[in-house]
Amino acid sequence: MAPQRHGRNKVTARSKKASVKKTHPGLPAEKALGLVDVFLFLADARIPLTSVKLAEPYLRKRRRIYVLTKPDLADPKMTAGWVEFFASRGNPSFAVDCKRGGGVARLLRHLRSMKAEIDAKKPAVLLHRPLRIMLFGPPNVGKSSLANRLLGTTKAPFGAKPGLTRSSNWLKGRGFLEILDTPGVVDTSLVKGEAQMKLAAAWAIPDNRYDAADVAYYLAAKIAPQGHEPEEYLEEWGAAKGLLSEGGLVDLKRTYRTFIHEFREGLLGRLTLESPDEGQIGEGPGDTGKESVIETNNTKRRGE
Ligand SMILES: Nc1nc2c(ncn2[C@@H]2O[C@H](COP(=O)(O)OP(=O)(O)OP(=O)(O)O)[C@@H](O)[C@H]2O)c(=O)[nH]1
Ligand SMILES: [Mg+2]
Numbered sequence: 001m002a003p004q005r006h007g008r009n010k011v012t013a014r015s016k017k018a019s020v021k022k023t024h025p026g027l028p029a030e031k032a033l034g035l036v037d038v039f040l041f042l043a044d045a046r047i048p049l050t051s052v053k054l055a056e057p058y059l060r061k062r063r064r065i066y067v068l069t070k071p072d073l074a075d076p077k078m079t080a081g082w083v084e085f086f087a088s089r090g091n092p093s094f095a096v097d098c099k100r101g102g103g104v105a106r107l108l109r110h111l112r113s114m115k116a117e118i119d120a121k122k123p124a125v126l127l128h129r130p131l132r133i134m135l136f137g138p139p140n141v142g143k144s145s146l147a148n149r150l151l152g153t154t155k156a157p158f159g160a161k162p163g164l165t166r167s168s169n170w171l172k173g174r175g176f177l178e179i180l181d182t183p184g185v186v187d188t189s190l191v192k193g194e195a196q197m198k199l200a201a202a203w204a205i206p207d208n209r210y211d212a213a214d215v216a217y218y219l220a221a222k223i224a225p226q227g228h229e230p231e232e233y234l235e236e237w238g239a240a241k242g243l244l245s246e247g248g249l250v251d252l253k254r255t256y257r258t259f260i261h262e263f264r265e266g267l268l269g270r271l272t273l274e275s276p277d278e279g280q281i282g283e284g285p286g287d288t289g290k291e292s293v294i295e296t297n298n299t300k301r302r303g304e
Helices: 002-022 048-058 076-088 104-120 143-151 193-201 212-223 230-240 252-264
Strands: 038-044 064-069 093-096 131-136 169-172 177-181
Touching: 038 048, 038 143, 048 064, 048 076, 048 193, 064 076, 064 104, 064 143, 076 093, 093 104, 104 131, 104 143, 131 143, 143 169, 143 177, 193 212, 193 252, 212 230, 212 252, 230 252
Parallel strands: 038 064, 038 131, 064 093, 131 177
Antiparallel strands: 169 177
16 A cells, blocks of 8 residues: 555656646746756846745756846845845846846846856857857846847847746847747746735736735835834825825725836835845855745745
């Protein structure tokens, strides 16, 4: 009897692994990953830890560079802290405004020096191969925008909507790079709890997959001055904006949606939802710890 049970457990472990892979249909096959010289992990500067934890299970232990996107919307001190945090764990780390281009030149310089380093180890006939990089990260984080910036093109479709890029595409331009642009990291319906609130706030989750009231309350609890309940704060905020329904009461639905929209646009200030002090990440290079933000029947969030 015992060997049979053991056998079943093994199958279950294999199918669990397979089911995680299936949730990201856009990730290229192992063979294509083998062509990649370096992986750029894109993390939204407002939620770096959640972004990285979401991506990590797919590309564990790969040589990577961290790119904190949307730094123009995040608290600059926190962003500097996060760059330092990832760098102190042995990974090059950059903040890049992929919309306006700030920080792209520094990242390009780093990639050029990386190519020179790799070329120095190759036979002369292979020297002209471009550096191949893959962009990876949550939906809507700025992967396609960064691809365009790095290549100096507009070949990769981009836009303010999670899930725009549907499949992985190699992009070439002038210059020394070939870039594999990929779809957003995961079926975010698997993400639950606080991670879901953060990803929804940053718009990595489509609008039909979260409750606007929950996300607005979550953000209000972070933003409201001390002593203000989120509910009361949101009502006052909606009233001040003139978001009223026909009867003159605050239109709460519109208030929630507008509040979230203004957070996303940086209109509530430059806000970061995760501090480097709370970074529960392992010590080794690229080691982002074992705790996942993806909750399946087999993994429960800590403390629940
Ligand atoms: N403010 C700001 N907006 C950015 C930045 N980078 C990208 N965006 C915007 O974010 C939105 C998403 O950009 P994309 O490049 O399409 O993001 P993506 O990661 O390719 O998205 P998917 O393909 O849907 O996974 C677009 O509206 C961009 O203009 C940035 O650094 N700052
Ligand atoms: Mg894209």
